[in-house]
Amino acid sequence: MVLVLFYAEQLKAKVLSLVQGTDGFLARAGRVERVPKGTRNPVGKCLDALEADGALSADERAEIRRLIDYRNSVGHDIHELVADITMDRTVRRSLAFVGDSFVRYDYEAVERLQHFLKVLGERQRTHHYIGTISFDGLQFRTAERVFLKEIKLLRRKIAKQWQARQQQIDILNKEMRSVVIENEETDPRHPATRHDDGRLTKRGEEVCYRLFDQGLSLTAVAHLMGLKLASARIRQRRWMEIGGKQRPPVDFSKLPERKYYRRDDD
Incomplete structure (x- = not known):
């Protein structure tokens, strides 16, 4: 979730940088800025501008919007994201009745955010956008390496545990099929x-x-x-x-x- 918070902020900054930085530079030649500083909902309007420029497809724009909204859920609804790991029976039963507005944990969010950060970096070159340099990535780099390494180790551990559990289930099913019921x-x-x-x-x-x-x-x-x-x-x-x-x-x-x-x- 820390990675989601960081990558989403980096993605928002990238979106703003590409449109506002490029338009601000071209404004010297008389081009009208599409999303000037102080505009309400600047990220959404910059995404619209990137789509209008052909730098993003409609599906890519929608997914980036969803990922940014998910970052807000991490910041404000973290109790809902971790509700499914509770050991409290009452909470677990109540999860069957929660509505669609209840936030579920997104296991692919980090990978998708990484993907779009890479995509925007490539589109910056192909569509000749002007970007800005940030040192945030350097400051976060060590923590990022630790988190990603830990996630990789946990995935291996979970995969082994899942395989062992599947073997236990297969043995249990075989055992129950062998039951002799007299009548x-x-x-x-x-x-x-x-x-x-x-x-x-x-x-x-x-x-x-x-x-x-x-x-x-x-x-x-x-x-x-x-x-x-x-x-x-x-x-x-x-x-x-x-x-x-x-x-x-x-x-x-x-x-x-x-x-x-x-x-x-x-």
Whole structure:
């Protein structure tokens, strides 16, 4: 986000420099300045001028405008940009209901800003614009190198973690496909496995234990039974206490059935 702030400011300064610097120089020969100093919304009008000169296409102009607006979001709505990494369950659930005005993090903004800074540098030569020299880049250069190097290292780390996670998912899917379900009543998601309040019934507990009997992992059992990982861990501990795979056999048909309560609709 620091890189976005810097590059966007550099891009704005570049846009202003090309148009105002060139028009200001040519004004000595009688040319009217299109965006004189003090004009309202100078960046937008300079972008219009660059498009009129053929230095930018309509799509390029629109994207530069969007990137500059995104820089404003980094400056003013940073809480929205980082909301998706929260561990707070209430916040995560609320994100499903936020409107289109809610700002999302743009993972390609830095690369696109770098691209357009390069593009404007090339168009300055091809369209014979006059530019100004700034030392801001020199002052920021060391920090920029550190940030870009750190991002590169993080990308490699994330790529390795993503690959490892994909392997874990593949193993988990293969594991769940190997599950043997004796009949409909022993299906982990059968209504008879749970009470109305979500607690496992005696039959639900036995279904859970039979999954452990098959050698399924804690994660697979939690997913199949619709349990939290902590709840599945408690069930696994209880399964081990009663003997694990060597526990006494249980006649599933003799376990008490769940009571279903009638609900009258008014």
